Each structure stands twice: as C-alpha cells, then as structure tokens.
Amino acid sequence: MRNPLDPAKLNAAIENVRRAGIPGLFAEVRDGDQVWRGAAGVADTATGRPVDAGMRHRVGSITKTFTAAAVMQQVESGHIRLDAPIGRYLPRLVPGERGEAITVRMLVNHTSGLAEYLPYAYPSLKAFPVLADTGPQSFDDNRLTRFDRAELIGMGVTAPAVGAPGGTPGVYSNTNYLLLGELLEEVTGTTAERYIARNVIERAGLQDTEFPSGPYVEGPHSRIYEAWFGMIDPPRDYSVYDMSWVGPAASLISTVSDLNRFFGMLLAGEIVGPSSLTQMQRTVPVVSQEGRTIDYGLGLHPMEAPGQGTFWGHGGTVWGAGALAMTRADGRRQMSVAVNLQRWNRLDSLGRPQPHPIDEALAALYRVGMYG
Incomplete structure (x- = not known):
C-alpha cells in the first residue's frame, strides 16, 4: 500500500x-522523487544555535555497511574469498587454530566469536555490558588518544571468546570490523x-561523507x-574526539541526504553487484550491544514495516x-535520522535501562518516516 x-x-x-x-x-x-527534510531543536545547548537538516554528523556503525560493501567489491574482484579463513590473510593478527576457523564471512556478520575490545581500551567500561558497574571516565581520558588498530584488535582476539566460530546467535563486536579494515x-x-573513500564514497557520489583525519568534524x-x-x-559535549578507537567500524562522518543516496544505490546494485x-x-541471528537478538x-540489518515490506540499513x-x-x-x-544525544535512559535498581519518552517518540518518527 502506497503512503506518500x-x-x-x-x-x-x-x-x-x-x-x-x-x-x-x-x-x-524520500518517497520516489518526493523529498522531506526536517530539523528540530538546537545544535548547541549553550548558545541555542539551531540544528539544520544539512548538517554533517558522526554516524557510528553505519560505517560498517560501507566497510562491508568494500569487502564485497574485493570478493567480486577475486582478491578476497568470503569463506576463506582470516588467518590466511592476517596470520599475525588471528594466529593458529582460530585464524583457520574464523572466516571472512564470520567477521562481516559477527559470528566469529571474537570479543569486543572496547572494555579493554576503555577501562571504566570493563564491566560492559553490565551497565551499572561501568562509568564514563574513560570517555574524557581518551578524547585525543590515537589508538593503534593492531593493539585494539589484539585486545579483542586475546579476550575470552564470546562464541564458537560460525555459531549462532553471533555477538556484535567492533573487533570484527577493525580486522576487516586490516x-x-x-x-x-x-x-x-x-579504499572506501575512492571505491564506495566517491562511486556513490557522496559530497559530505568522509573518514575524519583528526578529532574535528569539518563543516x-x-x-x-x-x-x-x-x-x-x-x-557532556563530545563533538571533538579522536575516532581511531573505532576506525572502519564506526568513525564515518556523513549527512542524512548522503546516507539515503548511499543506501539507495547499494540496494539498486550500483555499489556492489546483485550477487554480492x-x-x-542473507541474515543470521546476532546479539546486539544492547542485548537484543x-x-x-x-x-x-533488516526491519519489517507493516504492509510496506522489508527495509534494509543500519544504525549507529x-x-x-x-x-x-x-x-x-x-x-x-x-529514511535517515540523526540525533545529538545518546544513552538518555536512566538505569533501574538492577542496572537495566528504563523506558524514556524519547524512545517512543523516536519510534513514532520512524513509523511515520517509513510507512506514513
């Protein structure tokens, strides 16, 4: 059913x-050639400067779709085999039996069993995902830290495994995507x-999408x-931040218009071929960082919209x-949406995030955006 x-x-x-x-x-x-752009609220709580729909924004793990598309291009060219062991390409980073058991596909779909490195790079998050026992001190400590990617990968590879290679449900882990970058x-x-800039971003004609070269968002x-x-x-404001802590997993800067253009071209087979x-x-069950499967x-990541079929995309x-x-x-x-506040939910006595009015308001915006 059509909902303009x-x-x-x-x-x-x-x-x-x-x-x-x-x-x-x-x-x-967007609906065909119909386009709505909207904004509400402020870009700076101190000055009251308003937000604008053309603003550039850190889009987090939406970066993973760009990285996955780049990997699939290399699969198409024959330089990467999707079901080959990662140890054949990166034996120093994933050595031994694990390197032979974990395939490239398992990295891309989070079924490698490799742990998340973040609690080791950010000591105040060492209890993650037990939120009540975490703290934000590491955010400030690492504002301008230039992380070494191989060291971050080492933290995830040497940490206790979160599953067997190829087992489901998989467990979402940024370690997988840092390895794909390598x-x-x-x-x-x-x-x-x-590579992603030349072969994914430029191929899609994106004018306001880039990996940051420093801690600032340009424009x-x-x-x-x-x-x-x-x-x-x-x-607290974290707009100035060195993004080497996530690199090809989550550091991309983009706009809502560029994101819609990219995903439209991807699903039209214009970034990777139809077989890719x-x-x-092809999906598998994966436990997200919020604990949902x-x-x-x-x-x-697919989302079903009642009466509208399947939507594909990513959050970050x-x-x-x-x-x-x-x-x-x-x-x-x-639909592409950007927000300038994160983790607004308070925790209950068991350390679980409590419902917040923002949750339902955002869900309502998504419903109107996706199917009217």
Whole structure:
C-alpha cells in the first residue's frame, strides 16, 4: 500500500522527539522523487544555535555497511574469498587454530566469536555490558588518544571468546570490523579508509561523507551530547574526539541526504553487484550491544514495516551521536535520522535501562518516516 509523504505529520513527529528530550535532531525522508527534510531543536545547548537538516554528523556503525560493501567489491574482484579463513590473510593478527576457523564471512556478520575490545581500551567500561558497574571516565581520558588498530584488535582476539566460530546467535563486536579494515589494507595496498573513500564514497557520489583525519568534524555540524545512562548529568559535549578507537567500524562522518543516496544505490546494485547484494541480505541471528537478538546480514540489518515490506540499513552510535538509515528493498522509500544525544535512559535498581519518552517518540518518527 502506497503512503506518500505527509510533511505535516513528519514535522509533528520530529518536533515530538525534541519535546521528549533530545536537544536536536534532523532527518530526510524520500518517497520516489518526493523529498522531506526536517530539523528540530538546537545544535548547541549553550548558545541555542539551531540544528539544520544539512548538517554533517558522526554516524557510528553505519560505517560498517560501507566497510562491508568494500569487502564485497574485493570478493567480486577475486582478491578476497568470503569463506576463506582470516588467518590466511592476517596470520599475525588471528594466529593458529582460530585464524583457520574464523572466516571472512564470520567477521562481516559477527559470528566469529571474537570479543569486543572496547572494555579493554576503555577501562571504566570493563564491566560492559553490565551497565551499572561501568562509568564514563574513560570517555574524557581518551578524547585525543590515537589508538593503534593492531593493539585494539589484539585486545579483542586475546579476550575470552564470546562464541564458537560460525555459531549462532553471533555477538556484535567492533573487533570484527577493525580486522576487516586490516584485511582491506592487506589486499588493496592502501588503508581501508582510502579504499572506501575512492571505491564506495566517491562511486556513490557522496559530497559530505568522509573518514575524519583528526578529532574535528569539518563543516556545519552539531555538538553531540553523551549522558551515559544518567551518569553524566548534564550530558557532556563530545563533538571533538579522536575516532581511531573505532576506525572502519564506526568513525564515518556523513549527512542524512548522503546516507539515503548511499543506501539507495547499494540496494539498486550500483555499489556492489546483485550477487554480492544477495549475500549481504542473507541474515543470521546476532546479539546486539544492547542485548537484543537481531537479524544481521553482511553489514546490513533488516526491519519489517507493516504492509510496506522489508527495509534494509543500519544504525549507529558513538559518544554523543546517533543515526539510523533504512531503505525499502525496492529503493523507493527511504529514511535517515540523526540525533545529538545518546544513552538518555536512566538505569533501574538492577542496572537495566528504563523506558524514556524519547524512545517512543523516536519510534513514532520512524513509523511515520517509513510507512506514513
């Protein structure tokens, strides 16, 4: 059933998210050649500077879709075999039996069993995912830290495994995607970031998407505010931050318009070929960092919209910033949303995030954006 864009409903929905407690957010929704762009709230809580729908933003793990697409291009060219052991490409990083048991595919769909390195790189998160026993001190300690990618990978590889290679449900882990960055460098002779820029970002004609070269977001952007489940009160600005802690897993800067363009072209088979796209849309159950079991493909996550079919895309968060981009399988309907506050939920006595009005307001915006 066709539901054309309703600007009044979209404007009301985005304003309701601001009223629920997000300082600022902005979005773009497309239906064929119909386009709505909207924004609500402020980009700077101190000055009241408003957000704008054209702002650049840290989009977190949406980066993984770009990295997965780059890997699939190299699969198409014959330089990477999807079901080959990662140890054959990177024996020093994943040595021995694990290197032979873990395949490239298992890295891309998070079924490698490799642990998340983040609690080891950020000591105040050592109890993660037990949120009540974590703290935000490491965020400030590492604002300008330049992490070595191989060291981060080593933390994840040497940590206790979270599952058997290929076992399901898989467990979402940034370690997988840092390894894919090293794999791309090994087979292309250039850094993952440079390869993705030339062969994914430029191929898609994205004008405002890039990997950061330093701790700053260039061009018009919002400040981004992290609350860490009420432990940072008031929420603190982390818009200046060295993103080497996530690299090809989650450091990309983009706009809502660029995200819609990218996912539209990806699902149209214009970034990778149709057979690669089919592989990317083969899903397995994966436990997310929030503890939910989701369906996950090769850098793509599906969402079912009642009466509208399947949407494909990805979400992402970093300290202070969040984004979600979803495109219907036929490419016609698209939605990208960016918010400048993260982890707004407070914890209950058992350390579980409590419901917050922002959650339902965002869900309502997504519903209006995806299917009216």
